[in-house]
Amino acid sequence: MGDDASMRRFIGRDLVLGECPARACVELRGDPDDASFVRAVRTVTDLPLPLDPGRSAAGLLASILWLGPDRWLVCSDTQAGSDLAASLRAALAAIACAVVDVGAARIVYAVGGSNARAVLAKGCSLDLHERKFPLGHCAQTLLAKAPVLVHLSGAEPTFEIHVARSLRDYAWAWLRAAASEYAAEADDA
């Protein structure tokens, strides 16, 4: 422990690793066949609820990632988690659902650059090729045995890896080790 988020950065050849600033994350459960539920989520996020496995929706206010047939993660970089959860709860007050602010439980690492797929492939059995895992795709899986949520958020590509805060150091140590072969020429030895 000890080092703050701004220190968690690694720049290698066609590869950037870094920790993202704290992000509002709210886990949402509800019935996707209930039109009033889908409509209420839309009024808060201005986004359609992604109904297909592995899909996400992104907008200016928030993004929504599919976690399961009745579970989503609503994220925002522009609102506090407590505010986001409060607006969802208000809009969903009359609807059977669950809204839980989970932002404090997780952190997000970004893995970007044309070597990003090669780094993640060392510890993740998902096929992250763009044909199988296109822009906007997300999946919960294991990365080096750690439960993660992987989201292709940028076409560069940039993969965002959500991981439990308790695994923050472990995940960073693994990413740094997996990235070491892409270190700048000077420390190739």
Added chain:
Amino acid sequence: MLRIACPWCGARDETEFGYGGEAHVALPADAAQLSDAAWAEYLFMRSNPKGRHRERWVHTHGCRRWFNVVRDTTTERIFAVYLAGSPPAQLPDEPA
């Protein structure tokens, strides 16, 4: 390692899943009236076949959903994956 096709997420490594034992073991309707022997029969006794087995799996590290699988316990071949709550899948009769 098995590759198991989650009904929602598609084929994933076995390490993402948890095993839930034999499928379609229903709680007896008259559970409070059962004799100890009948209760033990429900609680502990399973068919444990050598061959095709209907069993429950959960996608713990994915969508966290429970579903059913027909697997051959000797060859590890998976014949079918189907939703929890649906009727027992027909067991395939061709040899493994």
